[in-house]
Amino acid sequence: MKTIDQVLNEKSNDYSPLEDEYFKSTGHSLSLDPNNPPAPIPTVKPLNVSVVIPAWNASSTILSCLTAIEESSFNIKHQNRLQVIVIDDGSTDKTWEIVKNNDLSLHFMAIRTQNLGQAKALNTGISLAEGDIIVSCDADMILNYYAIEHFVTRHELFPNVLLAGFRSNSSKNDLRVKSEFMRQIGSPRGTFFAGDERIFYSTSGWPDNMCLTSGHFKNLGNSKGLWMPDDEICEDPWRLSDLVFGALFSLSRNVYIKIGGYDERLQGWGSTDGLLAAKAIANGQYVIPVYAASGLHINHQFRTKNKQEEYAKNRKMFFDIIKTEKISSYTDWIKKAKKRIIDSFSRNPQGKFLKSEKENSTQSKTINFTKKLDDLLALGQYSKAYDILVKARLKSGSNHLLKLGKVLIGLNRYKEATDVLNEFPIELAIAQAASGLFAAAHKTLKNVVFVHPQSKELTYWYYTSTDTHIRQGSRYFRQEFYQIALRCFEAALINDPNNRKALNNRDKCLSRLS
Template identity: 25%
Template sequence: MDMITDKIICVRHLQDQNVLKSYGLNGPLVDGQEDKIESASKKILEETRNGNFNRIRILYTDKTIRIEQTAKMLASELKKNGEIEISTETDERLNIFYQGEVLLPINYKDGEHFDPLMQAWDAISDEAYIYRNIDYRFGDGYGFKKYPLLAKSFLKSGESVADLLIRRYSLIVDILSGKLRGENELLVLCTQSDLPLLLLELQEVGRMGNIRQEELPFICWQVYKEKIQKNYNGDIPMGYTISLDLSDLVNSDFKEVVMLAKKNIEDRKAVPPSSIQDILNTTDNDFSEIDNNFKKEIGVGIDSTSIINSEFGFYPVSVVIPYYNSRSTILDVLRSIELQNLTKKEMSNVEVVIVNDGWKDDLEDIVIPSDYSFDLKIITCEENGGRSVARNIGTRNAKHDILMFLDADNLVSGECLREHSIRNKITPDQLYTSLVANIFLEDVPKITSPYFSENKPLPKPNDFNEFRVKEEIKSSSVGIHDIKRDTTVEILKETDNFRKYGFGRMVAYYDLPSMYATYCVSVTKTMFQKIGGFSEKFKGWGMEDSFFGAIGIVRGAKIIPILSCGSYSINLPSHSGSEEKEKMELKVNVDRYNKLMRDSFV
């Protein structure tokens, strides 16, 4: 029968020399650390006496100089006691995290700081636990794209977190099974800091119960951030000794959870990356070539603030508007379309499809199609299916090849339809989005009356006070991942109008797909069909447009802002019934979005 291990000791290796040029990332120890070894030895002997152990087994790796030297110094110090049998044994599962091979500057000298190493640690932490890309390898620069400093500084990339966890989980299963020590024997692991931290995390996670194995690495990381990090000021000190009581884990079925987590990671590694997120992590959003072609054809840049000359014409557009409890705004929205800077003939090529998504208004009594010079179609659904369902129904009933999606509380400036139309015709199958100015319902007459009263189109907003331009984000806000602290972001500015937003980049908790916010967006029907429409898995408020954007990127589209026009988004009471319910719906949809992004994609 396997021995049951409930008490183990972890000793972090001593401080090693900064000798990158001479030894690479595997340098020997700094002299003069005998006091730390003596302190560790005293703690181990105290645990030995308290637990009535009569033998000590030190487990270490001989593949790392600093760990091997630390283990041998510790064994030598313990043997001075003379009363307890000391044995040492190597186990390759204790090998440190392989950090690849660095490419040092020609004038680099041992002892100097090498900044790319710190950036590599930050990158692998973000990739593995924020973006959940645990197959990302230490030092990988994504081909000079996402981490250009790393691409220039690593001759060879290191391991991934997945590689390390396979080793660590295997070792932990054997520890919990009692396979690594004999009767009355205390197990001492000489290791780097990740293993004792992982064991501390597992102690906390083991008490939670009902943990899905595929979530284990990410739940452990959350426990570290919330409960463990502050206790050790971010990391376990060199030479530090930790005594761990694993009885809660040994006496539960948690060993099986760890085994399954290890198998889950191995199975994932055996299959080429194929999730939506995997594809986004290797895809750019640099639309410079599209911009150049558009500029040659039209004379202005595709993301220019300059309005396209009307001599370039207009191409038929179907505008799809989902409608639910928007009686107070729908007529103003339609008026803003009616007053577009289009000729009568051009307006005859505009179709508006309103989909009443189960709201009990008699919409036909509010909206009279004959009042408008464009073709207006109203479709009524018996039940509320949500915005995805409404947009998909509207698209199936749309007759034109260029689609625009507006919300029923969104007023468009006078150039909006032409600007979207020409871009979709000249450079089709991209995802175009306009910016918005957020306004209150009581401000609508003040904004619209000077123009609507004289049958003039709305001007482009002077102030785009929306999240893609500038937003102050609280750490408590709901997003696709948590952020560490309150922050202010200026996404358009920071990403060069989304050009530098590829390769899985996050700005706070926003990814590239979330830039496709459906206040006022457009796409060709061909691309819409490639995407498969708006996913109807999202119910309530939020994330269906981001997921549409994600699939569009996978299908080859770039997300491109149109800055020459804009719209006004009227802040109405929540369609969900309350802000609290809306927040709950968003959280559910964020979880659903993250899961779908990790699912296999064909």
């Protein structure tokens, strides 16, 4: 019997055949149609859903989280198919009181346990889940109107998928995340994927968009990884399983049962969701990003004091487990989870939920110009973005010149990009390097260093060593990620315009890409 890691090394994540099947069935893209409503699939058996929400000291967000689900398209259309489970993991604030006193129109169950941690809380909720599909949702997430329905329509066609949702940060003062506002107007319309860390990485450098670099996760099978700009020694790449965030994803309940649920050996922050995802992948699941399934994440102070220490410990355990544990011999962590419950209650909706989809859609469906551009850039749809920018008849002083420059770089029109990026030195240097003007790119950043030597953006582009860029590019080249390898070697040449090794490696990339 093979270990989890051995299976992951062999398992592709190329879900292209599923894309083709989804398009034939619906006329829509499986992943890349984020602003369209879910496509109806009338010929399949309807699936029931359980949304499982772990909550610890979430009194400031839990009611808004639940209200968004109440006001979602799936609850409005199919309330009898939706179950919502909140697990209060020993909160010391008023989370339990708020959960008990809510009057939301949901098939609702609340569970209270001692403070045992995320994995045990989730397993306790899963042990009571009745849905065919389980949606994992954090207590500080405000799901958009169609998020749950987007998950379900895809699961109804494909039994072997783990669907990743997305999020963008929001202030607690944002009207869209207020419970009372949503009960009047409805849960947030639109999508909120472009601000997600997997798309807009927090550290400037290559790669800047994990989704694009990985071909929307397709190329991250076979244990390939992403070495991000803040990993200076290129030792801890992001794996496919790391791109599954517990804040929002969906997976068949049958798969949870087969792999035993969340591994309770992991305590504290980090790798809990990744290990579950790794086991699911080894069980035959494709990991697919669904940009249409997204939400607003309410910003709050980080609740873990020892984040890095907990991550390091859990990361080591993650690798120990996948390298030694055999598939089909998983511990059943769910089996005894119900014994942890110290209090619980359930509630059915009071009367019929009378809101119609029309009544709940009063928010504007118009996507503003800037957001539309951001969405297209996030998905790498540069030609569409360019058409929009051309129609807008930009003037030289426009705030959208930076976006135009990025679009032109994405279209490999580097000379045109350099003509519009004079006010944006990092992007200008990138365009110059892509044109082969390495000395000019070096001079561009040197001028920035003279004025703003402490700029964080310069950490990767100017202060990181040439050898580090070459090492990063070589990692990508060996994986056949030639486009991002090319960019890494160009970053090396911005630092050292005459570096022979970087020049040779760049030529190899261009040869493979031609």
